[in-house]
Amino acid sequence: MPTQEQVMESLDTVLVPGVMRSLVKMNLVREVRIAERKVDITLASAALSLENQEWLKDRTSDVVQKLEGVEEVDVSFVDSKPKDINEIRYVIAIMSGKGGVGKSLVASLTAIALKRQGCEVGILDADITGPSIPKMFGINTRPSGSDSGILPVSSRSGIELMSINLLLPSEDDAVIWRGPLIGKAITQFWEETLWGKLDYLVVDLPPGTADAPLTVMQTLPLTGIIIVFTPQALTTMVVRKAINMARQMGKPILGVVENMSYLYVPEIDRKIELFGKSRGEEMARTAHAPLLGRLPIDPALAKLCDEGNIEHYDAEIIANLGESLLQVTSAKATSGSDRHD
Numbered sequence: 001m002p003t004q005e006q007v008m009e010s011l012d013t014v015l016v017p018g019v020m021r022s023l024v025k026m027n028l029v030r031e032v033r034i035a036e037r038k039v040d041i042t043l044a045s046a047a048l049s050l051e052n053q054e055w056l057k058d059r060t061s062d063v064v065q066k067l068e069g070v071e072e073v074d075v076s077f078v079d080s081k082p083k084d085i086n087e088i089r090y091v092i093a094i095m096s097g098k099g100g101v102g103k104s105l106v107a108s109l110t111a112i113a114l115k116r117q118g119c120e121v122g123i124l125d126a127d128i129t130g131p132s133i134p135k136m137f138g139i140n141t142r143p144s145g146s147d148s149g150i151l152p153v154s155s156r157s158g159i160e161l162m163s164i165n166l167l168l169p170s171e172d173d174a175v176i177w178r179g180p181l182i183g184k185a186i187t188q189f190w191e192e193t194l195w196g197k198l199d200y201l202v203v204d205l206p207p208g209t210a211d212a213p214l215t216v217m218q219t220l221p222l223t224g225i226i227i228v229f230t231p232q233a234l235t236t237m238v239v240r241k242a243i244n245m246a247r248q249m250g251k252p253i254l255g256v257v258e259n260m261s262y263l264y265v266p267e268i269d270r271k272i273e274l275f276g277k278s279r280g281e282e283m284a285r286t287a288h289a290p291l292l293g294r295l296p297i298d299p300a301l302a303k304l305c306d307e308g309n310i311e312h313y314d315a316e317i318i319a320n321l322g323e324s325l326l327q328v329t330s331a332k333a334t335s336g337s338d339r340h341d
Contacts, residue, residue, distance in 0.1 A: 001070075002034065004032055004034065006067055007041075008024060010063045011023045011041070011064070013063055014056065014060055016028070017056075017144075018144040021160070021196060023056065026085075026194060026197070027086065028044045028085065029041070030042040037069055037071040038070075038071065039073050041060060041074070042076050043057075043060070043075065045078065045146075046082045047082055047149030047194040048077075048145075048146055049144065049145070049146045050146075052144075053077055056075075060073070080148070081148055081149060082150075082192055082194040083191040085194060086194070086195045087198070088122075088197075089199050091203065092201070092224060092225070092325075092329070093217075093222050093225045094107040094203065094225075095213060095226065095228070096207050096227065096228045096239065097240070098235060099130070099207040099208075100207075101207075101228050101229055101235060102230070102259035102295070103127075103204065104125075106226070106259060106295070107203075108123070108137070109295070110226065111202045112311055112318060114325060114326075115157055115159055116319070117326055119199035120199045121160070121201075121202065122160035122161070122200070123159060123162070123204060124162055124201060124204070126186045127204050129182070133161060133165075134161060134163050134165045135165070135308060137155045137156075137161060138156075139153055141153045141166065142166060149194050150192055151194055152193055152195065153166060155311060156311055160196075162189050183215035186216060187215065217246075217249040218249075224252040224253060224329070224332060225252070226253075226256070227253060228259055229256065229258060230259055230261075231258065231279050232275050232276060236279050239283065254325070254328045255289045255290045255291065257291075257321075258280040258291070258294045259295045260274070260275055260295070261278055261294035261296060262296050263297045278294060290328065292321060293317050294317075295317060296317075
């Protein structure tokens with residue numbers, strides 16, 4: 001007779017179509033019963049079309065039937081919704097006081113950094129009117145799903161993505177919505193997307209302190225916020241508004257990231273601060289949070305983003321960012337429960 005652990009190991013090899021993460025990682029396995037050479041498996045139907053359910057039923061039966069001592073496998077589905085299935089340990093919002101500071105870039109690099117640390121990661125693109133995450137990852141695949149929910153799209157490295165741009169007829173179509181509709185879309189992305197089991201969900205906020213950031217802070221169980229800024233005095237002044245908003249909403253600031261901090265010129269081995277002296281330490285003190293990193297102006301990174309190959313970016317700052325985020329989030333977890341279901 002197989003053990004419960006052996007059955008779960010087999011189920012971890014069954015990939016959910018469209019997401020390419022396993023039944024176990026998508027948290028779709030609801031129950032496993034083993035008795036007298038028969039294995040009964042109950043799976044959640046959340047966001048799965050009837051076609052996908054049939055495929056998963058057949059595939060699950062095949063892999064479990066191969067276990068020693070198994071003569072019969074019965075697979076059934078139970079009705080469920082994504083919000084009842086999702087288990088997300090940390091939810092991190094990436095915020096800026098104004099546009100044009102590279103917030104979406106930092107959100108993408110944050111997810112990549114955490115993925116390289118061995119974490120299961122997703123990105124919720126909450127910048128409904130200015131989504132750019134799919135473009136940087138080179139993704140234009142339309143998400144699949146059912147009446148009960150929607151499946152995210154996986155990047156090449158296995159980062160789950162959900163963005164309004166993946167649902168539009170064309171990526172160039174404008175989303176001309178008022179605040180309430182934008183807020184509703186963000187809430188739906190949170191509640192109706194089958195994220196499964198994630199260590200981190202990175203939420204890319206639109207710039208400013210208006211309806212959309214407010215919706216995220218009021219609706220999502222944020223672990224904390226990362227503030228993005230550039231060295232210009234005007235930008236840092238506006239960023240203080242974002243810091244004050246986070247404080248007023250009672251959301252902890254995990255750290256700050258200075259983007260476009262400098263341009264490194266290898267021919268002369270020099271860092272040139274094109275937008276003025278770094279304000280990283282100053283903003284860290286203002287936010288009462290660590291400086292997680294100073295990102296350079298890197299033509300190679302810009303080229304990769306334009307090509308949809310941001311996941312190919314390899315720089316020391318990525319490793320440092322990932323390590324820093326693991327430290328600050330684990331420190332926050334010691335203050336209370338750290339799972340958001």
